Amino acid sequence: MAIFASLFALVGRFVGRILTTTLGWASTLLFGQVPQSRQVWLAVLTFGSLVWVALAAGVVLPSIGTFLLGFVPVPGWISQEFVRLVMLAAAVGLPPVLGAVTLLVTDAADRPRGRALVGTVLRGYPLAPALSLTLVLLALVGTARRLDAAVHRRESAHVAMIVRPGRYEALVAATRASLQAEQLVTRRRPGSRLLTVPAQLLARIAGGGMERLVPDELAELAGPSLVAAVYPSDLALTGSKASVAEARALVLRDVDSTEAWFTTSKEAQRLEDRMSAMAKARLIDRRALAALDDDLLRLVVPQE
16 A cells, blocks of 8 residues: 555645646747746736636536545544535635736736725636636647757747837837847747647736736747747747847847836836936936946846
């Protein structure tokens, strides 16, 4: 029995790693590489929606509930009926929690108030099943893409950039001009509907901060050895090692900060705005430069 227990534990850890990895791929396909401050809350939404599916399935189908209980050590003095009641309560109570988590995806100043706040929380009920189904679909898509990339020896990289309000098309145009000048891309094409349709559906259900992570149209810039997907909070590059490295350098050199921020925290973005304004003025104000340097020394932000 001890051997079987160890074997099941090993298989469980292996399956857990696979699920974590594939769900990470699905989340990246859906939203791109989001800022670190939002990654935790998106992870909560991701796993929370899957937990809700497991709870709901266990309540509706007792056989599935019995199977799930086999993975959870329950004391013998607690009846399975009581455990299922707990699962039912959790299945009812979890969606509003997920709805509340969507509020944390957006900036505090942009969060709804009053009735709109209550409405956002209650949106967790349709969001939980919609998000779980979307993640399962995109996990399959992400796995297929990773296998295809491995077979064809393509690499992936991300450039952190937050599109400024109303500047998505301008950012796509600037990125295309930079990459096309070096013949890395030759055309613009819409992103796969497998990515755009689920993302837009989720944005409409969740509203608020989720809408800001999803473009109205996911633009892809494609060439012989490179594909660049422009998300509202990320530029995803896929292609040969040389093409990906060159594309990243070109974007950082050529794309103007008026189209997007290349930092992810509000504090860093404010300093980026000041540097952009100084560059536009084309005059060196030594006092402003000294003040900027002083603020940079004291800025507390993630290293990336």
